[in-house]
Amino acid sequence: MANKTINIKLRVWRQNGPSDKGHFETYELNDVPTAASFLEMMDLLNEKLINEGKDPVAFDHDCREGICGACSMYINGRAHGPDTGITTCQLHMRLFKDGETITVEPWRAKAFPVIKDLMVDRSALDEIIKAGGYISVNTGGAPDANTIPIPKDVAERAFDAANCIGCGACVATCKNHSAMLFVAAKVSHLALLPQGQVEAERRAKAMIAKMDELGFGTCSNTGACEVECPKGISISFIAKLNREYLKANLIP
Amino acid sequence: MIKLDAKIPQGRLAEKWTNYKESQALVSPANKRKLDIIVVGTGLAGASAAASLAEMGFNVKVFCYQDSPRRAHSVAAQGGINAAKNYQNDGDSIWRLYYDTIKGGDYRSREANVYRLAEVSVNIIDQAVAQGVPFAREYGGLLANRSFGGVLVSRTFYARGQTGQQLLLGAYQALMRQVNTGKIKLYPRTEMMDLVIIDGRARGIITRNLITGKIERHFGHAVVLATGGYGNVYFLSTNAMGSNGSAVWKAHKRGAAFANPAFVQIHPTAIPQHGPYQSKLTLMSESLRNDGRIWVPKKLEDAEAIREGRKRPEDIPDEDRDFYLERMYPAYGNLVPRDVAARAAKKMCDAGYGIENNPTKEGVFLDFKYAIERLGKKVIEERYGNLFEMYEKITGDNPYETPMKIYPAVHYTMGGLWVDYELMSTIPGLFVIGEANFSDHGANRLGASALMQGLADGYFILPYTIQNYLADQINVEPIPTDHPEFEKVEKEVQDHINHLMNINGKYSVDHFHRELGKIMWNKVGIARNANGLKEAIEEIRALREEFWKNVRIPGSADGINVELEKANRVADFFELAELMAIDALHREESCGGHFREEYQTEEGEPLRRDDQFMYVAAWEYKGDGNKHEWELNKEPLIYEETEVKVRNYKVAK
Amino acid sequence: MAGFLSSSIGKKFLMSLSGLFLILFLAVHATLNSLLLVGPEAYNEAANFMATNPFIKVMEPILALGFIIHIVYALILEVSNMGKVGPVGYKMAKRSHQSTWSSRNMIYLGLIILTFLVIHLANFFWKVKFGGAPEIEGTNMHDTYKLVTDLFKSSLIIDIIYLIGAIALGLHLHHALWSAFQTLGWSNDRWRKIWSVIGDIYAIVIAMIFGLIPLYFYFIN
Incomplete structure (x- = not known):
């Protein structure tokens, strides 16, 4: 049941600090288990980046069970991604299609300045x-x-x-x-x-x-x-x- | 050898706390203004303590690694909070809550502390309601209660499945109110890196600003650690990703004794692991056991068929289902204490009846079919709707139609820094509250008691006892942070960070953490034995050595570096893990969450050895940075008013 | 009070009060317009009544004030919301999943209506007030019926402008009523639905009356 995987492209906002202009970076990630949560997929991406000697994507997260309120990504044009009644950490990869490009942006608001990448100051x-x-x-x-x-x-x-x-x-x-x-x-x-x-x-x-x-x-x-x-x-x-x-x- | 003086007050059990309060030293309002207190951690214990201390007039500095104090992991506690209110008229009392807690902890906790906990439990509910915590209510407008594992009364107050969240928000709001008055200075996204001791007293901490990477020094007349437990040693646990043991571990290495590190609670009802990439385990509230029935197939071939997806659980007729908890423990049934339920699940899965399709075939069913038949879907939805929804989001299964799959997961650590009756560690001026200390739960914690203990410590105990310490500190001028001891400790912190940054090895921090977790789960987990523990110690040491040679932390230390944060925490977990295994090896008995396979009755029940092990094992750090060694100190547990029994959940007693 | 009116909710309070007032005005206006379908006498009589009735005389400047407050505060709020997204906006935002098009575009709908209003006032109000409108022979009453129907019959372009104005008004009203009551605090889960339904029916009726009458005169009458 749980062994299905998909290949995805991630278009992720990278920004080095509050004063950096920031830009999108595209990453390919293969064999992502559909039973994984979105943040576990981000972990896989970061593990890959670390192994390549690159800077991992910074994002806020903590409890990973939808209650602490730390996670905060704008995924494919929607806060906490394409599902309702959940936080990003409860979003699961089974909602995405093989070959899909997923756009990940930080919360955008003047009152929430970007600290780094997807991490904002709330x-x-x-x-x-x-x-x-x-x-x-x-x-x-x-x-x-x-x-x-x-x-x-x-x-x-x-x-x-x-x-x-x-x-x-x-x-x-x-x-x-x-x-x-x-x-x-x-x-x-x-x-x-x-x-x-x-x-x-x-x-x-x-x-x-x-x-x-x-x-x-x-x-x-x-x-x-x-x-x-x-x-x-x-x-x-x-x-x-x-x-x-x-x-x-x-x-x- | 450290002298372990628990400072238990005189008098009968029921009078000790009153006697203490009547004879303790207090600090006058004018002098409170002169005293600075550092509180690390903003969970239930930390936030409630900080707010209460500030309300009293102390100057409080509060630190948390999260971006907001409201995110501390107490927020995730689901089931409820116990209090001996006896609102249900079902025979509850302070004594009974006390007794259930002592018994639930398998007689490995301190009588006086636990009694006091039961005593102040009633005030917590009053306080929370006054703060606006929306507890569940009956139609008449009075507070509702439910029962929880290991007890025969309904004394658990709850706010849907989010009791921890609501209580934490109450404490957080109280804390923010004091930030507004200026009595609390808040340092979010700041991690404690070490403890500063001057002339034998805790006088400050060194912190790292997680955004700028800046190392900072902070003075306090006293330091309070409320940093939670160390369950993340296992990598997979129900803890938050950032939960860590570093603050207590740094304090331990500076002289605070660590008590009963091996006492870890494995919660029986988490969602089973689904893959190697998994980052954490999600708890399904224990309250589900009130209405759900736990079972595995009676026939091995059915279990196999379910694992392989050839059969659905609904296809198994009732007579082919083994409701093993009801069978083994008729009196308590599905409501046996957590350790009992967890071990039983492991036993069934080890015997091949596990139903989850994961590498270890670990998982059992928690079925609501019967409760829905009995009470109707609406009632079940009202009670557990949000939990069911969460379960479905994670697994894709609908628990109204098919049984939930659950399996035990590391959840809570009863062990922690040793504290006396005043919640002070063996370092004068260093107080430890909440899950970070060891004091109240013995070898096993009852459900809905963690919230109770965190808030009891923070609202009603520490604000008293800390005054007894501070009363003779009123003339101590704040020590400037350019004091040589601050400089020395800061340099050590800096060196530690530089060392980690310079390793430049091959593997990520998580790689090592996962490996450590596997050793701990397999050999220092639900069931332990001497051989396994000895192997674990060797394996932990070898892996630690490898970590220090081969970990890879990209980026720099001057700014956000999540990998560096993790590396700092995991470096400490390695040392703590070793001590946990050592403690588990030394404790040649089975009690509560600590089950040694060599020590069980013929029926497979844990065998306590009160004649030899009725003590708190308080470990003192004797290492020198390269080699880690510990010395065992024992605090005997003396039960003056409590009859010590064998825990037996087969009959109702 | 000054503090209240400069607060975000205070400004919105003025928006919703003036908006509700304008909604009421539209009802009167639409009722009058429907008399165009009844005939010249009925319409002219009503129009004359409106022009001479002392109550309406008093209400005229208040109505103007209602428009001005609604427009000025809309602009103030719109300007204050500019830049709240911060330095960078979203690359991808599925707004249509989250809210109605009308609710997001009230200001633009409002500006279309304002533009229309200027044309509309120039067409009729100005002429009636300051000359240029025909009079009914033998009286000193304006023949407003003729003024209106002549215009509608004269040009399809004018009629289309009126149709666009009416559609913009309908869409504006689609978000208006419940939103006004929401801001006034007179709403909850149940009432929000009620206000929405009433508001939508109202929006459709008003838009039809204003939008279809010009076309009626061009094509049919």
């Missing part, structure tokens, strides 16, 4: 969380966990938003490179829960202000972000964010 997302993406409680002193009952569907809804892995696919995909889905996910997650409602207004204001400051574009509701979000986070949360933000600003 610290802007941390900056947004830092600005207010939390509930301000110190360790200790929390009341018993069952003190406030939370309806099951509310908790589930909060989870749907909290599911965000911070990979940045939404920003990479958006034609305006807006971070609205990312911000919406965190604002909604916390605003849905009674524990987070206390500072919901402050949070929405602070996070949007930071987002605007960091070079992300504005949302034009194309909905592309939700299509490529590996965790299927709905743009309904963007509506929720807008609601929270308008409430915070317009209702005295």
Whole structure:
């Protein structure tokens, strides 16, 4: 079953550093097992490059099970490649054809400068969380966990938003490179829960202000972000964010 | 010889932690501002500790190799977190959680630490809920629980199959909040390269900036390691690609004792290996064992037919299926502890009943057919939908229709740096928390207890105990990093890197790592024996020598060099691997995750030898850089209030 | 408030409010236009009512303001989004998989509509307001019906321009209604679908009325 292989051509973005102009490089890779993951295929490429004495392709990755959010490649014109509901590390080679040319680019966004090759700097997302993406409680002193009952569907809804892995696919995909889905996910997650409602207004204001400051574009509701979000986070949360933000600003 | 003083407080087990807190030294708010603490690692333990310490007023510097603290591998924990809340009214209590943990660990952990863990477990859930962790709930709005391997109560709190993610995000957000206040300075994409000890105390670390390659020095009045486990010694494991043992190993070589390195947990439910190019193993949450039934064909020819693709698992009638866990362990069935389940799977596959078409024919079925019949597809989808989806993406099989294939994989390391009751290592001022220490899980960890321990250490234990150490450090001025000791250690780090860069050999780092992994999996894996371990030690040494002659690292050290990062980590894994084999060889008994084939009962169950091995093996590094040697120190385990029993999962007790 | 209006969401808030207002205006305008099909009297009477009614007089500058806000903020937002991709764009981007063509091209559709609007105003509004429109004999009412139908009958090119304007407007509206409510926060999984359906029906009706009437006069009447 698992022994099928394909030959592919890879057109990979190579860029030596933030100030380098960068260019595409084409590599041929033969006998790639279709049961391999995309990143395992990249490992095979790098092993080959190392054996040839060349510089391996730099890319971010860590857990390789779709949850840490580190991997970030734009493959054949789509964030995390030609499958839905997955990260690049969960993409498998069985989705590609023998002889296919695969184009691999880094996330493109002004807010995510390229560090090297396919590796980009996503610290802007941390900056947004830092600005207010939390509930301000110190360790200790929390009341018993069952003190406030939370309806099951509310908790589930909060989870749907909290599911965000911070990979940045939404920003990479958006034609305006807006971070609205990312911000919406965190604002909604916390605003849905009674524990987070206390500072919901402050949070929405602070996070949007930071987002605007960091070079992300504005949302034009194309909905592309939700299509490529590996965790299927709905743009309904963007509506929720807008609601929270308008409430915070317009209702005295 | 190191003096191993566990500093266990006086009093009865249930009173020790209270007694400790009442008599410990504290640091006043004004003095906290004067003290710097370094925290390495931003998983559950590191992030929760850093946030809590900063909230209290300490100045904290936090380091992680990932680009963001939120990516630490705690994020991948699926199943849940235990806490003795007894919300289900099913007889749970602090004592029972404590007892399950001690028993699950096969009586190789320290009574007082484990009891404290059970005690603070309840606070963790409160804290997490206050932070906005969206735990699963019942229709009434109260928290839901499920049961987990090795216990008879439902005490596991969960957030779908992503409990680790949600808890980590809670801790990460708390951490970022403190970054915002300026109490935490964050250093992402920065790897700890070595520990700096001045006048016998841990006073700082040397780091490498993974983007610029710059080597930097950082001072701290105390250093906290929260760098996780060393399961990646095996190359293939459920750990993240970057998870490594280098921080603890560098600390070990500078004098911190390493406890029970051989205690490795092999998780029973990972997706089996599919090829030699494989980079990691993906875990399928243990919670699946609640509703899935594990089986292999009863007939060898059926197993063969399935492997060769001539038969589908659905074609095997129930009477030809061997539900071997239910058969061997009627009381716990599919919910036996991890080590038991893992060994049973290996036993079945060794006997030829494995069903996966890989070189080792290793794999068993985990079947949801019965649960779907009993509960309906909708319930199963609600419980495991995302796990099933993930499984299908990886394997191309739909688990609603055909059984999942699973096989054990290296998952967690119970061993780690030796710490006392205060979570301080044998180096004063060096604290070790979470999976990086050895303290709570003995020879085997129960499911959903890793998250509990990481957060217990970080939120509720270290922030107290570290004060007891820091209380007399308030007048110590920050040591300038041009201190000769900083310079010396930095030079050693630089030399180490130069040495690696100059080898210019023939093979990639992964080549060596894979080979090391094979030795470890085959000879220091699920089942071990003296001959195999002796061979392993020789093979590890030979391979290490080859590594230092023939590894090839392209590029330069002044900038991003992923191969150099890997080489640094693998160089340490080689030494650690040897110590693991040595420890496994010395421990002539079977306990928990450590199964020595020579020591089993007639029924094939592990045979513990309490009269000789009821101790923590704390290894002290005695090597000199070229030759690695270790000296064994023993911390006897004294069970004052716990009856030591033979673990038996055949009956419910 | 100043801070709010300079925020990304604040600007979009103005876009959606002005947009919804223009959507309402289109309904009135389209209703009036359909009277062209009823006959000269009905149409002229309605047109005269619109020209003299004090409420409409008041609304006229507000409508103009609505257009101006919608256009100016569209340009402000568009300019602010320029360059957000960074120094290099994608070589390969499967945009059509990710979003509708309309949603990505609102600004261009808007610019087409704006161009059309200028022509349209010159054709009718200007003439009615500042001279050049025929009058109904014996009254001082404009014969708007004649003005309109003469133009539509006179040139296929004009009619095609009107058709293009109507199609652009329809496509613009395809993304408009749900997007406006999304920005106002009045949307969720369920309402997004409802708004989309209503918006699409509305877009088709409006585009048909505006696009087909000129052709009707050229080819049929």
